Structures are given as C-alpha cells and as structure tokens.
Amino acid sequence: xxxxxxxxxxxxxxxxxxxxxxxxxxxxxxxxxxxxxxxxxxxxxxxxxxxxxxxxxxxxxxxxxxxxxxxxxxxxxxxxxxxxxxxxxxxxxxxxxxxxxxxxxxxxxxxxxxxxxxxxxxxxxxxxxxxxxxxxxxxxxxxxxxxxxxxxxxxxxxxxxxxxxxxxxxxxxxxxxxxxxxxxxxxxxxxxxxxxxxxxxxxxxxxxxxxxxxxxxxxxxxxxxxxxxxxxxxxxxxxxxxxxxxxxxxxxxxxxxxxxxxxxxxxxxxxxxxxxxxxxxxxxxxxxxxxxxxxxxxxxxxxxxxxx
Numbered sequence: 408x409x410x411x412x413x414x415x416x417x418x419x420x421x422x423x424x425x426x427x428x429x430x431x432x433x434x435x436x437x438x439x440x441x442x443x444x445x446x447x448x449x450x451x452x453x454x455x456x457x458x459x460x461x462x463x464x465x466x467x468x469x470x471x472x473x474x475x476x477x478x479x480x481x482x483x484x485x486x487x488x489x490x491x492x493x494x495x496x497x498x499x500x501x502x503x504x505x506x507x508x509x510x511x512x513x514x515x516x517x518x519x520x521x522x523x524x525x526x527x528x529x530x531x532x533x534x535x536x537x538x539x540x541x542x543x544x545x546x547x548x549x550x551x552x553x554x555x556x557x558x559x560x561x562x563x564x565x566x567x568x569x570x571x572x573x574x575x576x577x578x579x580x581x582x583x584x585x586x587x588x589x590x591x592x593x594x595x596x597x598x599x600x601x602x603x604x605x606x607x608x609x610x611x612x613x614x615x616x617x618x619x620x621x622x623x624x625x626x627x628x629x630x631x632x633x634x635x636x637x638x639x640x641x642x643x644x645x646x647x648x649x650x651x652x653x654x655x656x657x658x659x660x661x662x663x664x665x666x667x668x669x670x671x672x673x674x675x676x677x678x679x680x681x682x683x684x685x686x687x688x689x690x691x692x693x694x695x696x697x698x699x700x701x702x703x704x705x706x707x708x709x710x711x712x713x714x715x
Contacts, residue, residue: 417673421617425674426681428610433682435603436504437462442595443500444485446585448492457488460689467686470679477686479561484693498561499582506586507600512635519632519657607631614677618670620662629657 437459444453461484469477482497585592611630615622633653654671655664662670 416619418617418619421613422677425610425613425617426677428606428613429678430681430685432603432606432610433463433466434459435599435606439596439599439603440500440504442599443503443582443585444489444492444497446588446591446595447496447500447581447583448489451489451491453489457693458485460693461485461488463682464686464689464693467683467689470682470686480690482561484690487693493578493581494561495578496582499579503583503585504596507597511601511604515628515632515635519629604631607634611674614674615670618666618673620658620666620670626658630654633657 438455440462441453441455441458444458461481464484465477465479465481467477468480469475478501481501482494485497486492486494585596608624608627608631611634612622612624612627615626615630620626655667658667
C-alpha cells in the first residue's frame with residue numbers, strides 16, 4: 408500500500424523538471440558525439456539533427472532492450488546518415504564518447520565507497536540477493552574490457568563485410584582522433600559532457616523531490632553513483648534491478664524502504680517511457696527520411712549510357 412501511495416502521490420511539476428534536465432543531458436551528449444565524429448572525418452558534413460536523432464534512438468532502445476542494444480542502433484543510423492564513413496570509425500567514436508564518463512563514474516563510485524554509502528566488498532554486494540552481483544563485482548575491470556572488446560569486435564566484423572579489413576586500424580585511429588587533440592577534446596567534448604553530468608545530478612535531485620524523498624545535493628550525488636554502478640551491468644534494460652537494490656541500500660535511514668522503492672521504480676518508469684517514446688519516434692522519422700541506398704543520378708535525356 409505504501410509503495411503504491413508513493414507512486415501515485417508524485418509531484419508532477421518536479422517530475423517534469425527532472426525529465427527536462429534528463430533530456431538536456433542527452434542533447435549535450437549527442438552534441439559531444441557529433442564533435443567527436445567531426446574530428447574523425449574532417450571535411451564530411453555531419454548534421455546535428457542526424458547525430459542527435461541517432462543518439463536519442465539508441466537511448467530509447469537501451470531503455471527497453473538489455474546488453475546495450477541501442478548502441479548498435481546509434482551506429483546504424485549514423486552510418487545511414489553518412490554512408491561514406493566506415494562502421495569501424497563510428498563504433499570507435501563511441502569509445503571516445505565514453506572516456507570522460509569512465510573518469511567521472513569512477514570518481515563518483517570511489518566517493519560513495521569511501522563514505523560507506525556503497526556496499527564494500529563482494530560479500531555485501533552479493534547480500535543484495537535479489538540480483539547476482541558477485542560475478543561482476545569480482546571481475547569489474549575484466550567486464551569493462553569485455554564491453555570495449557565487443558564494440559571493437561562489431562567494428563571489425565562490419566569492416567570485414569565492407570571488404571576493407573586492411574584499413575581497420577586506420578579507421579580505429581580516426582574514431583579516436585579527438586583524443587589526440589587535448590584542447591579540442593576539452594572544448595568540444597568534455598565541456599558538453601561535464602555540463603551534462605551537472606544536469607544529471609540536478610535531474611536526480613528533482614526526481615527525489617518529485618517522490619518526496621528528503622533531497623540535498625549530496626543525495627543526488629549518491630543516486631548518481633548508484634546509476635553509475637548500474638550501468639556496469641547492462642544485462643537488464645536501463646540497469647533496472649541493480650539500481651533499485653543499490654538505492655534501497657544507500658538511502659536506508661533517510662526514507663522508508665517503500666518510499667525509496669517508489670522513487671526508484673517511478674523514476675525508472677518515467678525515464679523508460681519518455682526515452683522510449685522519443686527514441687522510437689526518432690527511429691521512425693529517420694528510417695523514413697534517410698535513403699536506404701545510395702541514389703544513382705538519372706541520366707539526362709539523350710545522353711548515351713557509359714560503357715562499364
């Protein structure tokens with residue numbers, strides 16, 4: 408009863424602000440990704456709306472499909488918008504897009520662990536018995552390397568399909584080109600992503616307010632660190648499950664278990680529904696607008712066909 412009451416008594420104003428900040432973060436991240444792609448393929452026109460549409464589409468798919476299936480959608484839609492760019496380059500650009508996030512996520516998790524607000528050690532992690540934590544807790548570094556290897560493997564496979572395997576490493580280098588230009592990387596990527604992280608923290612603050620959880624800046628950082636840990640376990644859509652277990656652990660004593668569950672589940676549902684709707688709308692629009700095949704120019708009247 409208390410759980411259902413917490414869901415139904417949500418403050419719609421605070422919820423709307425939280426969702427607006429959430430999407431502002433996504434737009435900032437999409438802009439940073441476009442700048443990474445511009446550095447990867449200089450001279451190639453890259454429309455902001457195409458990259459942003461692909462990014463939102465991928466986020467929408469990730470909200471409902473496990474194992475980061477939305478990243479494949481991002482790559483596919485961007486390649487359709489700029490078919491002259493190799494799949495390998497687009498895939499590795501996503502690795503460059505996560506570099507700053509890895510640093511911030513590690514800092515947040517370290518702060519939460521040092522403050523005792525995250526479970527410390529595999530025994531405590533596995534005590535969240537609603538979910539299997541121990542395997543990932545013991546092999547966190549290997550798991551991150553595995554995710555990177557999967558993205559690279561996708562690029563290798565698609566590059567092989569294109570019959571350009573010999574140029575694979577050049578394409579990888581192009582995708583990571585922004586990292587070799589520190590000033591440009593700070594100006595065109597880190598600045599947007601850092602602002603996005605601020606928006607994420609502010610969004611969580613208003614989500615807490617919406618579900619009547621006593622909120623402070625520190626509370627939003629705690630919730631953000633739980634979200635960072637949940638992203639390490641992409642076997643459920645949007646990290647659902649692990650995130651709820653962590654939030655209940657972290658906010659023990661701050662609010663009742665039912666209130667925290669109402670907050671975590673309600674926030675997850677709100678984000679999943681809105682990002683899913685926006686993401687699949689972007690997919691529908693982009694699949695209709697972008698060409699399926701390269702257009703062949705129509706010969707002028709009276710012109711003779713060119714012999715092969």
